[in-house]
Every structure is written in C-alpha cells, then in structure tokens.
Amino acid sequence: MSEVIQEKAPSKQAASINIITQTGDGARPMTGNEAIARGAWEAGCKVAAAYPGTPSTEILENLAKYPSEDVHAQWSTNEKVALDVAYGASYGGVRAFCAMKHVGLNVAADALLTEAYIGVNGGLVLAVCDDPGIHSSQNEQDTRLFGKLANVPVLEPSDAQEAHDYTKWAFELSEKFDTPIIVRSTTRIAHTRSPVVVGEREQIEDRGFVDRPENVALPTTARARHPVVIEREKLMEEYFSKSSKVQWIKGRTDIGVITAGTSYSYVREVLPGVSVLKLPATFPLPRDIIREFCEAVDRVIIVEELEPFLETEISAMGYKVEGKVFFPRAGELSPELVHEGFAKAGLLKARKIETPIEINELVRPPVLCSGCPHTGGYMALRALDARVAGDIGCYTLAAMQPLQAMDTCVAMGSSIGTAIGLAKAGNETKPIVATIGDGTFLHGGITGLIDAVYNDADITVLLLNNSTTAMTGGQEHPGTGKTLRGEDTHAVNYADVCRAVGVKSLTEVDSYDLGALYQAIREATEYKGVSVVIANRPCVLDPVKIKGPAFQIRAEGCTACQSCMNLGCPALSWSDEMLEGHYKIKIDEASCIGCTLCVQICPSDCIRPAAELRAS
Amino acid sequence: MNDAVKGPTNVLIVGVGGQGVIMVSKILARLSQLEGLQVKQSEVHGMAKRGGSVFSHIRFGDEVWSPTIPMGEADIVLGLEWAEGLRWLRYLKLDHGTFISDTKRIVPPFSCRDRTHHAHHGYAHHTVAEIIDQVPNAFAPDATGMALELGNERVANTILLGILSTVMDFPVESWLKVLPEFVPPKTVETNLKAFEAGRAWTKKDHDPDLHNGSLPVKPVQRMVRKVRLEITDEWCKSCDICVKMCPERCLALDERQIARLVNPDACTGCRVCEWLCPDFAIAVHVDAVPIESIAADTAAEVRA
Numbered sequence: 003m004s005e006v007i008q009e010k011a012p013s014k015q016a017a018s019i020n021i022i023t024q025t026g027d028g029a030r031p032m033t034g035n036e037a038i039a040r041g042a043w044e045a046g047c048k049v050a051a052a053y054p055g056t057p058s059t060e061i062l063e064n065l066a067k068y069p070s071e072d073v074h075a076q077w078s079t080n081e082k083v084a085l086d087v088a089y090g091a092s093y094g095g096v097r098a099f100c101a102m103k104h105v106g107l108n109v110a111a112d113a114l115l116t117e118a119y120i121g122v123n124g125g126l127v128l129a130v131c132d133d134p135g136i137h138s139s140q141n142e143q144d145t146r147l148f149g150k151l152a153n154v155p156v157l158e159p160s161d162a163q164e165a166h167d168y169t170k171w172a173f174e175l176s177e178k179f180d181t182p183i184i185v186r187s188t189t190r191i192a193h194t195r196s197p198v199v200v201g202e203r204e205q206i207e208d209r210g211f212v213d214r215p216e217n218v219a220l221p222t223t224a225r226a227r228h229p230v231v232i233e234r235e236k237l238m239e240e241y242f243s244k245s246s247k248v249q250w251i252k253g254r255t256d257i258g259v260i261t262a263g264t265s266y267s268y269v270r271e272v273l274p275g276v277s278v279l280k281l282p283a284t285f286p287l288p289r290d291i292i293r294e295f296c297e298a299v300d301r302v303i304i305v306e307e308l309e310p311f312l313e314t315e316i317s318a319m320g321y322k323v324e325g326k327v328f329f330p331r332a333g334e335l336s337p338e339l340v341h342e343g344f345a346k347a348g349l350l351k352a353r354k355i356e357t358p359i360e361i362n363e364l365v366r367p368p369v370l371c372s373g374c375p376h377t378g379g380y381m382a383l384r385a386l387d388a389r390v391a392g393d394i395g396c397y398t399l400a401a402m403q404p405l406q407a408m409d410t411c412v413a414m415g416s417s418i419g420t421a422i423g424l425a426k427a428g429n430e431t432k433p434i435v436a437t438i439g440d441g442t443f444l445h446g447g448i449t450g451l452i453d454a455v456y457n458d459a460d461i462t463v464l465l466l467n468n469s470t471t472a473m474t475g476g477q478e479h480p481g482t483g484k485t486l487r488g489e490d491t492h493a494v495n496y497a498d499v500c501r502a503v504g505v506k507s508l509t510e511v512d513s514y515d516l517g518a519l520y521q522a523i524r525e526a527t528e529y530k531g532v533s534v535v536i537a538n539r540p541c542v543l544d545p546v547k548i549k550g551p552a553f554q555i556r557a558e559g560c561t562a563c564q565s566c567m568n569l570g571c572p573a574l575s576w577s578d579e580m581l582e583g584h585y586k587i588k589i590d591e592a593s594c595i596g597c598t599l600c601v602q603i604c605p606s607d608c609i610r611p612a613a614e615l616r617a618s
Numbered sequence: 619m620n621d622a623v624k625g626p627t628n629v630l631i632v633g634v635g636g637q638g639v640i641m642v643s644k645i646l647a648r649l650s651q652l653e654g655l656q657v658k659q660s661e662v663h664g665m666a667k668r669g670g671s672v673f674s675h676i677r678f679g680d681e682v683w684s685p686t687i688p689m690g691e692a693d694i695v696l697g698l699e700w701a702e703g704l705r706w707l708r709y710l711k712l713d714h715g716t717f718i719s720d721t722k723r724i725v726p727p728f729s730c731r732d733r734t735h736h737a738h739h740g741y742a743h744h745t746v747a748e749i750i751d752q753v754p755n756a757f758a759p760d761a762t763g764m765a766l767e768l769g770n771e772r773v774a775n776t777i778l779l780g781i782l783s784t785v786m787d788f789p790v791e792s793w794l795k796v797l798p799e800f801v802p803p804k805t806v807e808t809n810l811k812a813f814e815a816g817r818a819w820t821k822k823d824h825d826p827d828l829h830n831g832s833l834p835v836k837p838v839q840r841m842v843r844k845v846r847l848e849i850t851d852e853w854c855k856s857c858d859i860c861v862k863m864c865p866e867r868c869l870a871l872d873e874r875q876i877a878r879l880v881n882p883d884a885c886t887g888c889r890v891c892e893w894l895c896p897d898f899a900i901a902v903h904v905d906a907v908p909i910e911s912i913a914a915d916t917a918a919e920v921r922a
Contacts, residue, residue, distance in 0.1 A: 031647060031651065137662045161658075190660065193662055194658055195644075195658070195659040196657065196658045196659070196682075197656075264685070267684050268683070268684050270683040337684040337686060338688050338689050341688070353690070355689050355690040357708040357712075359707065359753065361707055361742065362742065363704075363742075364701040364702075364704075364705060364740065364741060365729070365740060366671045367670060367726075368668035369668055369669045369726065371668060385862055387867070396668060403731060404727070561889065561890070562888065563865055563889070563890045564730075564733065564865055564886070564888065565863070565865040567730055567731075567865075572669045574730075575725040575730050576739060582887070582889075583736050584733070584886065585730070605863055606893070
C-alpha cells in the first residue's frame, strides 16, 4: 500500500484561496485548452501543429501567443500533415506537439499507428479532444479505444489544472518510454475555465537527429519493433500503477467507484464519501492498483463517459463490476445523469425535478449568419432541385429548414467522392453537385477532385470560398495568405488548382449575385464531366465583421409570400401585420448587413435600403 | 438532496450567440476569484456562435467539483433574452432561486416557419406577468430599452449585472472595480451608468404588464387553407417563372411543359405565381375555412 496515496489535495484544492488571489505567475483562470497550451510551452515544446476543430481549436491559438523563438506553432492543411510535422520535429530531436479533435485522429491515424512502432526522439504529445454529446461534431467516437488500437498511452485529465500538468507529464513519459502520448480531453474540459497554477518553461536539450534502424518503417524493422511495443505496454502499466497521480480517495468500503477524466468531478459532486479510484491514464491500465482497489471494496462501479472501456477491461481481469447498466453509453455525462445512475444502483434517492412553470421551449437551432455568403449557393441549388453531396463547415446548416438544400454529409472532404459515387451509380435524374468550403477543400477535397477528373465523373463541384475556416471561429488556412501567427504567406489560388488537376469547365462568381450563381451552376451541371463553380465572398464574421447599409421592407408592398423567409436569414422575421392570413416580413436592421439576397428574391420588389425608406 | 451539504453558489447565464454571455460570465468568475473562492466556469461553443442558444455555468464556493450546474440547483438564472431565460427556468432552485431576464426578444427564423393561415409564432408565449406571478424572485426589466435610452444597446448586459449585484453578496466596490476591466475603455462611463441604472431599477415598483415579454399575438380565427390553382393550359408558354419563383417549390412543368401544382399540400396560396405569370395563365383560389376557434386557448396560452 506504500505507493497508494491518501487523498492529497485534489488539483482544484491546489489552487485554493491564497493562490487564487495571486496575480502574475501564480494561479490564473484558464480553459482546458489554454492549460494544455501552457503545459506544452512549459515542457519546452519547440514545434506544434494542428488543424482547427471544435473543441480543440484554441489549443494552438493559445500556443501561438507564446514567443515564436520558443515554439514554432502552425496551422497545417489537415490533421495528418499536422502529426507528420510534429513527428518530423520529434525525429529532429526536439519536443513536438499536435492537437486535433477526435475525428481529426481518424485522419492522422495512418501515421500514428506506425509511429507507435518507431518511437520518438524528442517527446511527442497529441492532445485529442473528444466531443461527448456531439456539441459540434459528426460523431462521438471514444479516443481511448484508439489508444488501445494504436498502442499509444492515453492520459485523461479531469480539469484545467490536470490538463496543464498531464501535458507536461506526457512529454516526460514520451521520452522515457519512447512512444507518442495522447492527452485525451473532452469538450467539457476544453471549455471550462478554472484556476491553474502554472510554472516556468523548461530548458530542454536538443537531441539532434539520431540514426536508428527503426526510423524507416519497413517490414523488417516493424517486425523487430512490435515485441518492443508490447513490452512497453507492460512497463507503462506497471509505471502507472505506482504513479503518484493515481488518486485513491478513501471512503466507505462497501462501494468503490473507478473513474477518470470529467466523470471524476461528477462522482465527487454527486456521491461524496465513497471510495474512489481516479486513474490518470486509461491506457495502458494500471492493473495492479485496480486489483488492489477491487479487493478493498465490496462493490465496484465504473463511471465513464461514452464506451464501456474501463468496464470491459476490468471485467476481463475477472472482477464483477457494474457501469453501463446504470450510466448511458451515448452522450455526455452530467451530474444529473450520474445521480440518476447511482439512484438506479440503489445508492441514492432519485431526484425529482419540479419546474416552477411549464415552458414551451423555443426551438433555436444554429443558423447561417445574416449575409452569410453560403446562403446564395444553397438557395440556387434549392431552386435547381439538385442532388447535393455536402461537406463539413458552417454550410452544413443548409441541410436544415428552410434551405434544406443538402442531401449528404459524412466527413471532411467527403463531398466530392460521394458525388462521384452518386454519379457512377447511374440512377440519379437530378444534377449531382458536391458543395465544399475552401478550408475543407484544402483539408481533404483536392484528392477527391483529382479522382473525379481521373475517372471522368459527371459532377459539379461548388466551391464555397469564404476565405477562412469559419465554423471553428475564423482560422487562417493555406488559402488565406496568412499563417497562424498572422505572417504573410502564399495564398492558394483555387482556379489554378482546378486547372492543374484537369478541370475543363470552371466559373468564378460572386456569392451575393443570385442570378449569376444560379446560371453558373445550371450551366455547370449541363456540362458533361467535372465542372467547378467557385463562389467567392468573405465570411461576414471573420477575419473582419462585415456590416453594410441595412435594408428594410416597405410594408405596403409586401405580399406576405414569405419567399425571403426561405433564406433562413436571422435578420428576417414576421412583422405584426398580416395579409390574407400570412404575416408580412420585417428586417432587424441591427443584424442586416446589406447582402441584398432577399432583395434579389422578393417577387414584389418591396425591399429597399432602410435609409431610403426613412427618407421617403 | 445535495442542498444539505454546503454546496457552491450556482449562476447560469444564458442568451443568444453574440449577446455577450461569455463576457458576463467572465466578470462573475473574476468577482468570485477576488473573493478568494474556488470557481469553475463552463460553456460550450461551436455551433452556438451561429445564432444558437448559448449558456455558461458559473459555480463558486469553497469547493467546486462538477463544472456544470445540475438541473434545479441554480441559485440564479440570468437571461440576456426572454425566451432563453425561460428555457433555463427549469434549472432554477424552485423555492428560493432568483430569475433575472431581459424582456428583449430575438425571434429566430425557425419560429416563423408555419405557413398555415393565421399561424402564430413559435416564439415563447409566456408573459412577464405570468412569470412574475409564478416565480418567487423574478426580475424582468426591459434592459435593452433602458440601454437604448443610455445611448448604447450593448450596455443592456451591464444593466442586468446591476440588478444581479443587488441579489449577490459581493460588495458593490468589487463590481465597480471589475466592470471596467471587461468593457471597451471608451464605454466605461456608460457602463458604470448602466450598472447604476440596473441597481436603481430594483428599487422601483414595476407594472409587469407594461413590458410584455411575449409576442402580441391577437386571438384570431385559425383557418385551414383550401387552395385551388386554375391553370389555363393554352396560355402557359412554359417560361418556368412560376416554377422558379414559388417559395414552397410546389409547381413543376409536366411532360407537356405546362405548369402544374405537383405538391398541393405545400401550397400556401401566397399568389406569387398568379402575380408573376406574364400570361395570366394562373388564378389562385383560396378558400379559408375555420378549423378551430382558438380564441379560448389563445387567451390562456398567449394572453395577448
């Protein structure tokens, strides 16, 4: 029992009263993302790369706030390239870092699974942010399973302080055990602000490139390395069992809870007094300490978000444990759900929430902004009644009411490949259009376009170029002409790219010119073979907020046909006035940016500049 | 229940993307920190930025575990928008929670979807009077209107903070110290005025009916529309204008290239096709038949 720690001050306590009030380099409020960035900087990281993706985006944005002499921080074209860049730096003998969202790891996985065999020179850490509850993603895959698949250790911080501490620790472990390390965060950690006690930057010795046979992944070297990887797993398992970061909170011995990550804070909130084993790493599992814990309590309950990962592993160790029978496997956990789970387990009384008053909750889904340049393209596609293969970005919102102009959306860059398949199926009567944003096109769309030309697919690609990575908050990318640190660089010319890969039908239009857009897409769809329409207009939010003279509706002229409402523009809503049983429309001038899309649609030509209407 | 243990103070700040929910919650987090308290502030963004619902949980006290507030345990719900405030009301402590919400309405395009005759808004229908009647500690100022009087709509949040300051234990000096750290330097003076205006507002009596938080929906006869399109085939020259311009996409050209109503269920009888047809080939006949007398349930539901 010597290595089992009694409840030390949990990390939140470490940042207790006297430290919190300190300013300067004491405790400061940080989100999990800020804390991970700080941890990487303190660990002496020299090279960091990422592709933006909620909830991980702010990690690199924050790392880029540290001096460029300390750390080279860059946006990469996608997660695979980002990991390659970081891995290259590790080969070169410096500490390197890479951040991505959970689905980004799918893109980078090809490299990661082999890197686990090769090992590292400079420490290599990946921060991977899962999104339980699917706040802003297309699935809720569990990165812990990836750790197991790739044979890469997974650390699980439970708050911002641990996010900071574990990131630093991960660099040490990476070099000590010759492996990349994953720090698995979740949306809740990434976007929760709590005090973090920070430290100084370590001076790390530059190791330089080291010639090792395993540097080159070949069947012969890989065969030699696989047993090493398996041995490493065992060594790390033993190491984690003895780690002081394992927290065994002594409590009632009739109930013991094994948990990690955010779930730990819910357990402490909801069920105080029981024995808790909090694991700092969920792969490889510290089996010795788990065994000891399971022997010390009468009943073991596992609380974990998403997959029954701990539950399956610990069951396989021969212990009777309960977990997903009480707690949901889908979605994000919350104190309410954890309470409900413990209630089902007979440990708590079920809570009955009484609401003071029954409220009909307003449906308020996210929408495309007023003046969003994507709106026009989808309005044209809606009018054209096309079969639209969509992609990932703000414009995926066009799949919802009222535009409803998108039929499929899978993964970053999938639109073009999907469209090729739809065309090759040979049974579609509608014109087939792939829609893809500029950032997504660079990330994973170009290879699809090459494929389309190569295989002579009869499709149209609508490239929605708003000159930013909009969905994640306006990050630079290779098409914007700026780097992560705001330095000028070459901007990709999309028309050149299209021509270079062999696209013969190419049109560029203004996203705000509905007529031109409609005509361009219609002509493109009539072209036999691959046609590309590039619609250009900057995002209205980033990098600069765009505001033009607002428009207003001349109520006498409005026929309440609601044509403009099909845009889904948030500046448009019903006025109080009715015509033949339908509300007329009014414009919220504060949010109208003057894009004129509604003006172009209005059949009764009653939408005018607000200033003009006031003057008359 | 958890309340038995001395738990943290829970404040839920809610609104619509772009309203400043995060800024307001940072001010509160800073105040808690100045008091030497443990604090966690949790938000979820991403999709929320696009005009969606935004919320931020702030919990402070001697010990804070979960970053989110369990339902029914918020000491204060602060709404920067009326329907958002109402949405999170179920998080409020039933007996002694405080509800503060601007009566400002931001109507999403989604609430204007119903195309039936005399359809009413999908916006929250509860009035200020109803809420004040049923929630023990409820404040429903027209903060945006007050802010406009001060010359800057953006200070509505600060007015709400002024009201919030009267129900929290932080000393006024702390508020006045923290506030300028978070607002643009040029607006410090207006913001301090707004803060005072918020505090002053709580000292006066207010007639809840004066600023109605729900939409002024009049009790009207709701109709089922029976739309009939009379298309004179001989006059139709297949120009496609009606097909392209129909807001509901319910027209199409048939095999003879003549306009046809192919999706009669979607037709709202808006007459756009009739007015736009250059050849007067379409006549729209709308017979609206009452389906329900909603005067009674509107009175209860809407209280216009």
